[in-house]
Amino acid sequence: xxxxxxxxxxxxxxxxxxxxxxxxxxxxxxxxxxxxxxxxxxxxxxxxxxxxxxxxxxxxxxxxxxxxxxxxxxxxxxxxxxxxxxxxxxxxxxxxxxxxxxxxxxxxxxxxxxxxxxxxxxxxxxxxxxxxxxxxxxxxxxxxxxxxxxxxxxxxxxxxxxxxxxxxxxxxxxxxxxxxxxxxxxxxxxxxxxxxxxxxxxxxxxxxxxxxxxxxxxxxxxxxxxxxxxxxxxxx
Numbered sequence: 001x002x003x004x005x006x007x008x009x010x011x012x013x014x015x016x017x018x019x020x021x022x023x024x025x026x027x028x029x030x031x032x033x034x035x036x037x038x039x040x041x042x043x044x045x046x047x048x049x050x051x052x053x054x055x056x057x058x059x060x061x062x063x064x065x066x067x068x069x070x071x072x073x074x075x076x077x078x079x080x081x082x083x084x085x086x087x088x089x090x091x092x093x094x095x096x097x098x099x100x101x102x103x104x105x106x107x108x109x110x111x112x113x114x115x116x117x118x119x120x121x122x123x124x125x126x127x128x129x130x131x132x133x134x135x136x137x138x139x140x141x142x143x144x145x146x147x148x149x150x151x152x153x154x155x156x157x158x159x160x161x162x163x164x165x166x167x168x169x170x171x172x173x174x175x176x177x178x179x180x181x182x183x184x185x186x187x188x189x190x191x192x193x194x195x196x197x198x199x200x201x202x203x204x205x206x207x208x209x210x211x212x213x214x215x216x217x218x219x220x221x222x223x224x225x226x227x228x229x230x231x232x233x234x235x236x
Contacts, residue, residue: 016048031055037085042077050077062216065090066123094119108138110227113174113212117143118224121178121214124148129156129177133170134209141168156193158200165206173201175211184215184226186233194228210234 016032025033034051041047054075058064064086072083097119107113113132121128127149133141144164147156165173175197177190186194194211201208210229217224228234 030061034086037089038078038082045077050075053077062122065093066125094123106137106139107132107134107174110210110212110225110230113176113210114214114225116140117176117212117214121176122216124178125180127177127180129175131161131164132174132176133165133168134172134174135169136171138172138209141170144168156197158197161197162200162204162206166204170206172207172209174209177213179213179215182216182218183221184213184224186211186213186226186228186231191228191233194233198234208234 016028016036019032020028020036028036031048031051034054035041035047038047038050041050054064054072055061057075058067067086069080069083069087072078072086073080078086105112105116107116116132117130121130129146129148131144131146133144135141146160146164149155161173161175175194179185190211190213194208197211198208210227211233212225212227214225
């Protein structure tokens, strides 16, 4: 496509909406899908060009999905309404992911915990500590948010963790938090908190099954989470 042409000047076979209708959404590039949300570009610049500028600025769809209205508007051609449309679209995607999980899923692997929490956690700019409460069959009761911290520090007290577990009559729980840096490697503080909470759970007869830290995947690190149990930080 010539970068000098606006979408309305393209033949139908090259227009994103017409291509989607003819071939399905999977046939479109990321910039074309975003262009459909933007609807129009700006004077002399097509919506696809604006979408490409967004992808260049934010680097990945993950980064783009976490951008605020104010951050989106820093890209030329993105006004208030276009920014609000993008934020709404990515929020709907996160809500859809929650619905897909279904009712009371079985959560017996680190991967299932990461799948449960990924969409919500990847938008956080500071650390959020959560507890996944489970019944005797390892099915979800609920997820409780315990505390939030700074970019790389979070304070967690066993009293708060097990207060919510006792109130929910949970048989077991999984600890979880995010690393806004994207690197899920546990810190010394993460390891210490984990071991303190394991001991507290043993006293209360509520099993701490794992501690899952969620980050972001990279080419060198395809998995976007780590399990402290898999890393050997749990004990009997």
